[in-house]
Amino acid sequence: MSERIKEHPILGVQEKGRLVRFTYDGKEVEGYEGEPIAAALKAAGVMVHRYTQKEHSPRGIFCAIGRCTDCVMVVDGVPNVRTCITPLAEGMKVCTQYGVSEKPFEEQ
C-alpha cells in the first residue's frame, strides 16, 4: 500500500480503524474499516469508479466530499453509492458502475 502516507510531518502517524477485506470487481482488497470506500480504493491504486451511461467515459474521485457524485459505484448491489463518503465495512462488495449497473455495457 505505497499510496498511503506512512508518517506525516505535521499529522504524524494517522490512527486508522481495523484492517478489513472487501472485494473490488471480485478481487479481494484490503482497507481500513470506517474510512471512505474511495480512500481504500485510491490506496489500492484504483482510479476508475464508473463509466457514464451515454458516453461510456470514465469517472473517478473529483470532490471527495459527497457533492459531485462522480465517484459513485455499485456497493453490495446498490448503485449510485457515493464512495467518497460511505464508510468501508468488512466484506463489502464494491463494483465498477457501468451506467447504473455493475454489468459491463456489452453484457447489458
Add this chain to the structure above:
Amino acid sequence: MKRYDLIIVGAGPSGLSAGIEAAKKGLRTVVFDENEKPGGQLFKQIHKFFGSKEHRAKVRGYVIGQQLLEEADRAGVEVVLNATVIGLYQDKEVVVKRGDRIEHYKGNAVIIATGAAENMVTFPGWTLPGVIGAGAAQTMMNLHGVLPGKRVLMLGSGNVGLVVSFQLEQCGCEVVALVDAAPRVGGYGVHAAKVARTGVPFYLSHTIVEAEGTDCVTGVTIAEVDSTFHFIPGTEKHFDVDTICLAVGLSPMSQLLKMAGCRMVDDAKKGGQVPVCDPYGRTSLPGVYVAGDVAGIEEASSAMIEGRMAGIAAAEYLGYIGKDEMESELASLDKALDGLRQGMFAPQNRGKQITETEEGIEVSQNLLLHGYVADDELERYPGVTHKSGVHPVIECTQNIPCNPCQDACKKGCISIGAKITSLPIVVEGSECINCGMCVASCSGQAIFLVDEDCGDGTATVTLPYEFLPLPEVGTKGKGLGRDGKAVCDAEVVSVKSMKAFDKTNLLTIRIPKEYAMKARFFKAV
C-alpha cells in the same frame, strides 16, 4: 415536530462558533451537518493560521477545529451529524434528511452557515479520473492519509492553490507546476514563496489546454494566454502527471436562503449569489441569519467571528440578552473582524492591482509573477537588515493582517506596531539570542535567522522545515535559492524540534558566506 430556540445549518467554523455563543447565552441550540464529522474544512487545514492572538493566529487549523468542538461540547451545543438540511421554509421550518428519514424541525431563529463549494473549470479531458478539486486533495491526504497522486499539476495560485501545493509536497507528492490564467499570483506572497523555494515552477498567464489519458490522467498540456485569455500558439508546455488539481475559487452555498425567500444579490467580490445581510448576519427574513462563506467568501478566521456575531444577534432577537449586552459584545467582535479585513488582500481590495505597500515600498513584481522575491528586490523591505552575528531576516513584503512574530521574540527584536498589517521591522539595537521562536511562529514561514559571516568564510541560515525525512546534523546537500534552484553546497549543522515550535523544525545550514542572503531552503543530495 421538534422545536429549538436556534437551529444552525453547518458545523464548520462559523456554525460551531455561532452555536457556542448562543448556547452560552442559554439558547437551546442544535447544529445540523451533512457530514460524518463536524468541523467543516478546518480539519484539513494543517498550516498555521494568520492574524493575531485573538484570531488564534499561529495555531494550525485542525487544532482550532478540536478547540471549537471542545468549546461546543462544554457549552452544550447539540451537534447532529449525517443530517442534510434539504429545506428551509416559511416560519423557519427546517427539513432534515437523516438516512432514509425526513424530519421536520422548527427554529425560533435559524443561522445558515453552509459555507461554500469549489468552483471548477472545463477543458478537454477535465472529467478524467485524476482531475480533482484541491479540496479533494486535502481530504484524501489530510483526513484519510492517502496520497492524492504522485506527480501533480496545480491550477490556481490563490491561497487554496498555494497552501494545497505545499501540503501535497509535505506528504511526498511532487508538484510539477503551479499554473494560473491570471497574470499575477492571487494568494499571499509568503504562501507562494514557501512553495517556490522548494522548486515548484510558477506559470502565470497560463492555463490548461488539455488533460491527456484514456482511462485516467497521464499528462497535461498548458499554454500561455494573452490579456483576453486566448491561447498563444507555440507556447504549449507538456508535463507527465497523474493528477491535476483544480483550485479555482469557491462559491457560496446559499441555496437554502434563496429557497426561504431571503433577498439575494449577485456579488462577484463575494463569490456569487449571496443573501443581502447586515454586518451581523441578519437577512431580509426576521430571525434568519447567515455567517461565514455562505455570505461571501473569506476565510475560516473571519467565519468564526461572523459566527459569533450571528449567535449573539440571534440571542438578542429571542430576548436572551438585552440590546446593550449585544451591542457591547458586537463592538469588540467588530474590532476583531475589522483587523482581519485589512491589508492588500482585504475583501474591498479584491481585483485591485496594488503597486505599493502601506509604507510606500514598491511591491515585488517577481513575487507576483514567479512566486518569490528577487534578490535585487529584497533589500527594500524593513525586515531585511544586516549586522554581525545571528539576526532575523524577515522576508515579509506584503501588508497582511498577521503579527505573531512580534510576540514571539522575547527580546523585542521584531516590531509590527499597532497596525496589524504593517510590515515587520527589525528593531535597531536589539539583541537576537538565536532562540528560533520567530522562525517557528511565522505562519508564512518567511523568517530566517542568518549569520552572514561566521569568520571562516561561511555563513549559517536557520530555516523553517516541515518535511520528512528530517535531515540529521551532518547531512550534506544543496542550498536552494528563493526560486528553488540549487545555488551552493550546504551542510546541516543543527536541527531543532521543540514543542513550542509546533512541528515546525528549525534547520540550520552552513553555506559559503556569499550565499547568506540567497540560500533559503535545503535539499539533501
